[in-house]
Each structure stands twice: as structure tokens, then as C-alpha cells.
Amino acid sequence: MKLVIVGGVAGGASAAARARRLNEDAEIVIFEKGPYVSFANCGLPYHIGGVIKNRGELLLHTPKSLKDRFNFDVHVKHEVTKINVDGHTVTVRNLLKDEEFEETYDKLILSPGARAFIPPVSGADGDNVFTLKTIPEMDSIKDFIEKKTPKHATVIGGGYIGIEAAENLKERGLEVAVVEMAPQVMTPVDEDMAAILHEHIRLHDVKLHLGVKLKALEHSANGRTKVVVDGAPSFDTDFIVMAVGVRPENSLAKNAGLEIGPRGGIVVDDTMKTSSPDIYAVGDVVQVSDPVTGNLVQIPLASPANRQGRLAADNIFGREVHYRGTMGTAICKVFDMAVATTGQTEKACIRDKRPFKTMTVHPMSHTSYYPGACRLSLKIVFDPRTGTLLGAQSIGVDGADKRIDVLATAITAKMTVFDLEHLELCYAPPYGAAKDPVNLAGFAAANMLRGDHQAITVRELDELKKDSYVLLDIRRPEERAAGVIEGTLEIPLCQLRDRLEELPKDKEVIIYCAIGHRGYIGQRILSQK
Numbered sequence: 001m002k003l004v005i006v007g008g009v010a011g012g013a014s015a016a017a018r019a020r021r022l023n024e025d026a027e028i029v030i031f032e033k034g035p036y037v038s039f040a041n042c043g044l045p046y047h048i049g050g051v052i053k054n055r056g057e058l059l060l061h062t063p064k065s066l067k068d069r070f071n072f073d074v075h076v077k078h079e080v081t082k083i084n085v086d087g088h089t090v091t092v093r094n095l096l097k098d099e100e101f102e103e104t105y106d107k108l109i110l111s112p113g114a115r116a117f118i119p120p121v122s123g124a125d126g127d128n129v130f131t132l133k134t135i136p137e138m139d140s141i142k143d144f145i146e147k148k149t150p151k152h153a154t155v156i157g158g159g160y161i162g163i164e165a166a167e168n169l170k171e172r173g174l175e176v177a178v179v180e181m182a183p184q185v186m187t188p189v190d191e192d193m194a195a196i197l198h199e200h201i202r203l204h205d206v207k208l209h210l211g212v213k214l215k216a217l218e219h220s221a222n223g224r225t226k227v228v229v230d231g232a233p234s235f236d237t238d239f240i241v242m243a244v245g246v247r248p249e250n251s252l253a254k255n256a257g258l259e260i261g262p263r264g265g266i267v268v269d270d271t272m273k274t275s276s277p278d279i280y281a282v283g284d285v286v287q288v289s290d291p292v293t294g295n296l297v298q299i300p301l302a303s304p305a306n307r308q309g310r311l312a313a314d315n316i317f318g319r320e321v322h323y324r325g326t327m328g329t330a331i332c333k334v335f336d337m338a339v340a341t342t343g344q345t346e347k348a349c350i351r352d353k354r355p356f357k358t359m360t361v362h363p364m365s366h367t368s369y370y371p372g373a374c375r376l377s378l379k380i381v382f383d384p385r386t387g388t389l390l391g392a393q394s395i396g397v398d399g400a401d402k403r404i405d406v407l408a409t410a411i412t413a414k415m416t417v418f419d420l421e422h423l424e425l426c427y428a429p430p431y432g433a434a435k436d437p438v439n440l441a442g443f444a445a446a447n448m449l450r451g452d453h454q455a456i457t458v459r460e461l462d463e464l465k466k467d468s469y470v471l472l473d474i475r476r477p478e479e480r481a482a483g484v485i486e487g488t489l490e491i492p493l494c495q496l497r498d499r500l501e502e503l504p505k506d507k508e509v510i511i512y513c514a515i516g517h518r519g520y521i522g523q524r525i526l527s528q529k
């Protein structure tokens with residue numbers, strides 16, 4: 001068996017390693033068009049920021065170390081330019097010698113990843129405009145900072161890579177601006193959750209330009225660039241990092257006549273086989289299904305790429321394993337906070353016209369009396385008819401990761417909010433609470449579905465007729481300095497039982513407090529009265 005792999009990083013390297021563990025005699029050949037294999041692309045922003053000090057830490061293997069350990073034939077700076085499906089060969093260009101040759105294969109795995117998308121605006125090809133996908137691109141950004149000593153950087157795009165780049169450029173002491181077309185950063189979470197991030201990012205002195213579209217980059221002779229945007233004043237910067245998303249690197253597959261999905265991802269079955277029987281594809285280049293909704297999705301993340309690579313090798317070497325889909329479980333560091341998400345968001349449910357309810361709780365990350373406890377925001381999205389979990393998002397300084405991992409597991413197991421009430425999770429004061437935030441989210445959501453309380457979101461409040469309700473603020477008077485909603489009635493929770501007559505009987509009473517807990521207690525008092 002001769003296995004040829006195109007792309008030697010996340011999916012490709014993972015497929016190759018699994019293949020070798022399953023078959024010691026197979027010939028395994030990897031072609032990688034870049035100068036490095038098996039490098040840690042997820043670590044690139046952190047070397048720019050100096051958090052990962054040693055560049056060598058990002059280079060997990062060399063062709064020689066892969067030969068020694070796994071007996072792979074790794075060819076870097078070799079680009080596969082064509083697949084000859086009928087002849088079972090690939091055409092390879094040796095970029096070092098500028099020569100082309102044919103290589104045969106029995107099975108082929110494509111893991112060419114995705115390319116950074118560059119918006120079609122004038123000036124996007126300037127010398128001070130960078131993308132951040134590869135080690136050489138990271139080196140170029142570092143070089144520019146070291147040689148040109150810029151003062152101001154602009155990141156276009158407020159997604160995972162954009163925010164990681166912004167944070168790390170800030171770490172380098174630069175002034176940083178982020179331009180994002182959407183009204184929020186981190187579009188994989190809902191806007192109410194992203195609002196927490198906006199405040200935190202601004203606190204770290206990064207200028208956010210939200211809801212504005214890049215129109216042009218006007219470079220001048222003095223090395224500065226004017227960033228021209230729609231819907232906000234232009235501003236000057238010294239260099240630009242483009243992080244507006246990626247597109248599947250599908251040209252090889254397209255030219256070979258493999259089936260491609262509507263958004264450019266290679267179509268694969270659940271064994272990662274393409275429309276051609278001896279060709280498999282994995283990673284950022286493929287279209288897969290979302291196990292929660294059944295929607296076809298392209299989700300460029302390292303965990304799916306690695307697991308798909310392993311699974312493709314399993315299937316090639318006779319172990320039938322089926323891919324279960326990608327629901328987009330992800331996490332990103334945003335200065336001192338983490339934002340994590342899995343499954344469906346509120347806005348995705350609205351877009352797909354899927355029935356949903358949400359519940360957001362804001363407990364402490366661990367018991368408040370043990371030092372270091374921080375407020376955690378945890379939002380769950382679920383089916384109002386059955387309570388089945390559809391998605392979850394969490395933001396906080398501590399503990400967002402483990403809650404989302406628990407909830408990703410719960411969603412995979414098709415659990416409901418009622419199941420969350422019963423989860424037995426680890427607890428000691430430094431780590432959690434006897435009622436973990438995941439339990440609390442379950443209690444609050446299950447209480448709502450049982451009719452113990454009702455909850456509405458800000459979005460739902462905006463849709464109500466203004467004269468149909470009265471807002472009741474049940475916080476303590478001194479808390480109101482943090483902000484009030486205009487025209488609200490103010491009765492602190494501890495006075496509520498004695499001041500019931502002040503509430504109108506002909507209107508709906510909508511209670512708010514700081515984080516929802518006292519609102520719930522207030523609602524229980526009122527509904528029982």
C-alpha cells in the first residue's frame with residue numbers, strides 16, 4: 001500500500017501517524033508546499049507577542065525526525081499541482097529545484113487546509129499588509145515590527161485569529177485597532193455575550209471599530225497607511241494584519257473533478273472519502289455535517305482536522321470508523337478572559353427558524369470565599385419542547401473552558417437541561433461550587449420549562465409594546481450607580497413583600513437585578529402572591 005498525503009500539518013500529519021501505527025509496511029509519502037511540516041499554527045500569534053519565546057517550540061517535527069520516528073518520506077517545498085484520478089498519480093512541483101514529477105499512489109489523502117481570504121479592496125496587496133497562517137508569515141510580521149519599529153497596528157477581522165493577533169500586538173507594546181464588519185467581535189457567540197468581550201478588549205486599550213467595512217488601504221510614501229472604512233472616520237496605521245476568514249484550498253480537488261459543496265468544501269462521506277473512491281479529504285478543506293442540526297458546515301478548527309485525519313487512516317487501513325460531524329466547539333483567549341462556545345447560538349437558531357430558548361447565568365467560577373473567584377457568564381441554548389441542549393457559550397477569567405467541554409459532551413450525548421440538574425461534577429472550593437455553573441444553568445432552564453418562572457431576553461423585551469409592561473429594578477439603591485434602565489420602578493428585593501401594592505395589576509411586571517438571581521426570587525414572590 002502506498003499512501004500519499006497532500007499537506008503535512010494538522011490533518012495530514014495526524015493521518016500519516018495513525019497510518020503508520022496501523023501498518024508498518026505501508027509506504028507513506030507526504031508533500032508539503034511550505035518549508036515546514038507539522039508546525040503549531042495555533043501558536044503563531046503567541047510567538048509574535050513573545051509569550052512563546054522560542055520559535056523552535058512551534059516546529060514540532062522536521063522531515064528527518066518524521067523519517068526517524070515514523071519512516072515517512074516527507075518532502076517540504078513540494079507542491080502537488082494536479083491529481084490524475086484515472087492514472088492514480090499526482091503531479092508534484094519541487095519548488096526548490098523548479099522541477100515537476102509524477103508520483104503514484106494507491107490511496108490519496110488531501111489535507112491542504114484553507115487559504116486566508118483577502119478582501120478585494122485597493123491597497124490590500126501593500127508591503128505592510130500581512131496574513132497569519134504560516135511560519136514565514138509570522139516571521140514577516142515579527143521582522144516588520146523589529147526592523148520598522150511601528151507604533152500602530154490595525155487588525156482587519158475580529159474573529160479568533162484577529163483577536164489573538166490584536167492581543168499579541170498589544171503585548172508588543174503597539175497601539176492596536178480592530179476593524180470588524182459585524183456589529184460584534186467573535187461571531188461564533190451571540191451579541192449579548194460578545195458585549196462582555198467588547199468591554200474587556202476596550203479595557204485593554206484596543207480600539208474597536210465595529211459594524212464598519214474596510215473600503216481601501218491608502219499607502220503613502222512615508223510608510224503610513226490610511227485605513228478607509230465605511231461608516232466611520234478613516235484613520236492612519238503603520239501596518240495591517242488581515243484576518244477576515246479563510247476559504248477551503250480546493251483547487252486541486254476541483255480540477256480533478258471531485259464533488260465540491262456550495263461553499264467550496266470538498267464533499268466527503270462519513271469515512272472522509274471523497275466522490276472518488278481512492279481519495280480521502282480531511283481538515284479545513286472539507287464540508288461536513290453538524291450533528292446538532294444536520295446542516296452542512298465548514299468549520300476550520302484543529303480538533304476536527306486532527307480527528308478526521310486519524311479516522312481517514314483508520315478507514316484506509318481496514319478499520320471502519322464513521323465521522324460524527326463537527327459542532328464547532330472552540331475557545332479563544334481574549335486578554336485575561338476566555339470565550340468558549342459549542343453547538344448552536346441564539347442567532348443561528350433565529351437564522352434557521354429553529355425553536356429555541358436560552359438561559360444565561362452568571363455564577364462565580366468557584367466558591368466566592370476562596371481567593372481568585374471570578375464571575376463567569378454561561379449561556380445555554382435549548383429546545384423549548386424537549387429541553388434538549390443545542391448549544392452553549394461561556395466567557396470568564398476562569399473556568400469557561402471546562403464548562404463548555406462538559407456541555408459539548410452533554411450535547412453529544414443528546415442530553416437535556418433536566419439532565420444538567422443531575423450531573424455530578426467535581427467540587428472543592430478552589431475549583432468549583434457544590435452547585436456547579438453547569439448545574440445552575442440546568443436548574444434555571446429546567447425551572448423555566450416547568451413553569452416555575454419565566455424569563456425574557458433583551459431581544460424579546462425590545463419586541464414588546466412599551467405600555468404593556470412595567471420594569472422593576474430590585475437591586476439595592478447603591479447598585480444603581482452601575483446603570484439603570486430609564487423609567488423603571490425601584491423596589492429592593494428585601495422590601496418587595498411589604499410594597500406589593502405599588503405594583504400595577506393590569507400590566508406585566510418584568511423584573512431585573514444584577515445577574516438574574518434576585519430577579520428569580522422576586523418573581524417567585526410575585527407569582528405566588
Ligand code: FAD
Pocket residue numbers: 006007008009010011012031032033034041042043044045078079080081111112113114132133134161249252282283284285300301302303305
Ligand atoms: P493545515 O494545518 O493548514 O495544513 C495544510 C497544509 O497543506 C499547509 O501547510 C499547506 O502549505 C499545505 N498545502 C496546501 N496545498 C498544498 C499542495 N497543493 N501541495 C502541498 N501542500 C499543500 N484551531 C483551533 O482549533 N484552535 C486554535 O487555537 C487555532 N488557532 C489558530 C491560529 C492560527 C494563527 C491559525 C492560522 C489557525 C488556527 N487554528 C486553530 C485553525 C487550525 O490551525 C486549522 O483548523 C488546522 O490547522 C487545519 O488543519 P488542515 O490539515 O486542514 O490544514
